[in-house]
Amino acid sequence: MYKIETFSHNLLDWFHNNKRSMPWRETNDPYKIWLSEVMLQQTQVVTVKGYYNRFIERFPTMTSLVAADEDEVLKYWEGLGYYSRVRNFQAGVREVQEQYGGVVPKDGDAFLSLKGVGPYTRGAVMSIAYNLKYPAVDGNVYRVFSRLDDDATDIAKSTARKHFEAKVMAVMPDAAGDFNEALMELGATVCTPKNPICMLCPVQDHCEAFAEGTVLQRPVKVKKLKRxxxxxxxxxxxxxxxxxxxxxxxxxxxxxxxxxxxxxxxxxxxxxxxxxxxxxxxxxxxxxxxxxxxxxxxxxxxxxxxxxxxxxxxxxxxxxxxxxxxxxxxxxxxxxxxxxxxxxxx
DNA sequence: CAAACGTGGGA
DNA sequence: TTCCCAAGTTT
Incomplete structure (x- = not known):
C-alpha cells in the first residue's frame, strides 16, 4: 500500500502543472460536464471535441435542450455512435427540469437514477461539477490502479468496478473533482495501455507494477471468446x-x-x-x-x-x-x- | 451477467 | 486482415 498523502499530493500537483486534454471544457456547469461525460463514454477525447462544441452552441442550456425536437438533437450526435446516449441524455435533462427545478441534483443517488447516468457518469459529474467525493472509474482508472497495486483483477468482469471504486475512495482527497480528472488524465497521457511513459510518471514511486516490471501485463483483461x-x-x-x-x-x-x-x-x-x-x-x-x-x-x-x-x-x-x-x-x-x-x- | 450497442484509429 | 482500445450503460 502506498502512502496516501504523498500519492494524492503528487498526482494533484502534476495535474495542476500540466496541460489538460480538454481545455475546451473548462467549466463547472453541471449541464456541460454531464453532456461531455456522456459523449466521452467509449469515445476518445479528440473525437468528442467537435461534437461537444457544436452541441453546446446549438443547445447551450438545459432549457434549450428540453425544448428541442428529438430528431434535431439526434442529428447533432450523428457519427458519434451509441445513439441511445443522446436520447437518454435529453430524457435525463428533461427529468431534471421537471423533478429538480432545472438544477442538476447535488445528490449522487438522485443523479444516478436519471436516464443514461451510470456509476462512472455519476462520479464524474458529482465530483467535477460539485466536488463531491464519488469515484469515477473508467478504463484509465482500471489501468492506473491495476498498475499501482500490481493488481491482477480481471477488469473484464462486471464485479471489477466496485473493486476499483474502493481503491479510489481509499485515497480520495478533498479535491475530489481534480483527483478524478487527474487519474484519468494520467491514464490517458502517461499510464497508457501500450507505451506507458513511466519516466514521466508523478507517482512512479508508488507503482508496484513498475517495481516488479509487470507494467505491460496490467491490467489483466480476459478476452471475450467468440463462442x-x-x-x-x-x-x-x-x-x-x-x-x-x-x-x-x-x-x-x-x-x-x-x-x-x-x-x-x-x-x-x-x-x-x-x-x-x-x-x-x-x-x-x-x-x-x-x-x-x-x-x-x-x-x-x-x-x-x-x-x-x-x-x-x-x-x-x-x-x-x-x-x-x-x-x-x-x-x-x-x-x-x-x-x-x-x-x-x- | 453476458451481450449488445457505433465508430474511428493504431498496431 | 484482425484485434484492441476509447473518460460506459442498459437489458
Missing part, C-alpha cells in the same frame, strides 16, 4: 449382438484421447457414412435424439441417428458391449447420448 456453434451427426451403430460402435478422438485438441460414438459432419449422407465405416447400415429412425453441449468456448449441437448393421468393425473403430462402456473414457455429451439410448433404445 462458435457446431452441428454434427452422431451415429449410434448397433450390431447383431447389441454392441455399440466407438472410436477414439485424436490425442490433441478438444477432448483429446477420449472415446466417442462416430461423429460426422451434419451434411454427411448415408452413403458417405457407409464408406467411412466400411459397413452396410440400416437406419432405425429418422432422428433418434438431439443433444446440445456447451464448452467454455464453443457449442455443440448433436443430432443422433440410430443404425443397425451385421458387419464387423474395421480400422480404429470398435464394437463394445454395454458392460464395457465403463472401460473407456467418454465426454459428458456422449454419455448423455448413451444414457438416452439405454432408456429409450432397444
Amino acid at each position: 462458435k456453434s457446431y452441428r454434427y451427426k452422431v451415429l449410434l451403430i448397433v450390431n447383431d449382438q447389441g454392441e455399440l460402435l466407438i472410436v477414439q478422438r485424436p490425442t490433441s485438441g478438444l477432448l483429446g484421447g477420449m472415446w466417442q460414438f462416430p461423429v460426422v459432419d451434419e451434411e454427411a449422407s448415408l452413403a458417405d457414412i457407409e464408406e467411412l465405416l466400411h459397413m452396410n447400415l440400416y437406419q432405425e429412425a429418422e432422428l433418434f435424439h438431439t443433444v446440445t453441449h456447451k464448452f467454455t468456448h464453443l457449442d455443440w449441437l448433436l443430432d443422433v441417428y440410430l443404425y443397425r448393421t451385421t458387419d464387423s468393425a474395421t480400422g480404429d473403430y470398435h464394437f463394445i458391449a454395454r458392460e464395457e462402456k465403463e472401460n473407456y473414457t467418454f465426454p459428458v455429451s456422449m454419455t448423455k447420448i448413451y444414457e438416452h439410448y439405454l432408456k429409450t433404445g432397444s
Whole structure:
C-alpha cells in the first residue's frame, strides 16, 4: 500500500502543472460536464471535441435542450455512435427540469437514477461539477490502479468496478473533482495501455507494477471468446449382438484421447457414412435424439441417428458391449447420448 | 451477467 | 486482415 498523502499530493500537483486534454471544457456547469461525460463514454477525447462544441452552441442550456425536437438533437450526435446516449441524455435533462427545478441534483443517488447516468457518469459529474467525493472509474482508472497495486483483477468482469471504486475512495482527497480528472488524465497521457511513459510518471514511486516490471501485463483483461456453434451427426451403430460402435478422438485438441460414438459432419449422407465405416447400415429412425453441449468456448449441437448393421468393425473403430462402456473414457455429451439410448433404445 | 450497442484509429 | 482500445450503460 502506498502512502496516501504523498500519492494524492503528487498526482494533484502534476495535474495542476500540466496541460489538460480538454481545455475546451473548462467549466463547472453541471449541464456541460454531464453532456461531455456522456459523449466521452467509449469515445476518445479528440473525437468528442467537435461534437461537444457544436452541441453546446446549438443547445447551450438545459432549457434549450428540453425544448428541442428529438430528431434535431439526434442529428447533432450523428457519427458519434451509441445513439441511445443522446436520447437518454435529453430524457435525463428533461427529468431534471421537471423533478429538480432545472438544477442538476447535488445528490449522487438522485443523479444516478436519471436516464443514461451510470456509476462512472455519476462520479464524474458529482465530483467535477460539485466536488463531491464519488469515484469515477473508467478504463484509465482500471489501468492506473491495476498498475499501482500490481493488481491482477480481471477488469473484464462486471464485479471489477466496485473493486476499483474502493481503491479510489481509499485515497480520495478533498479535491475530489481534480483527483478524478487527474487519474484519468494520467491514464490517458502517461499510464497508457501500450507505451506507458513511466519516466514521466508523478507517482512512479508508488507503482508496484513498475517495481516488479509487470507494467505491460496490467491490467489483466480476459478476452471475450467468440463462442462458435457446431452441428454434427452422431451415429449410434448397433450390431447383431447389441454392441455399440466407438472410436477414439485424436490425442490433441478438444477432448483429446477420449472415446466417442462416430461423429460426422451434419451434411454427411448415408452413403458417405457407409464408406467411412466400411459397413452396410440400416437406419432405425429418422432422428433418434438431439443433444446440445456447451464448452467454455464453443457449442455443440448433436443430432443422433440410430443404425443397425451385421458387419464387423474395421480400422480404429470398435464394437463394445454395454458392460464395457465403463472401460473407456467418454465426454459428458456422449454419455448423455448413451444414457438416452439405454432408456429409450432397444 | 453476458451481450449488445457505433465508430474511428493504431498496431 | 484482425484485434484492441476509447473518460460506459442498459437489458
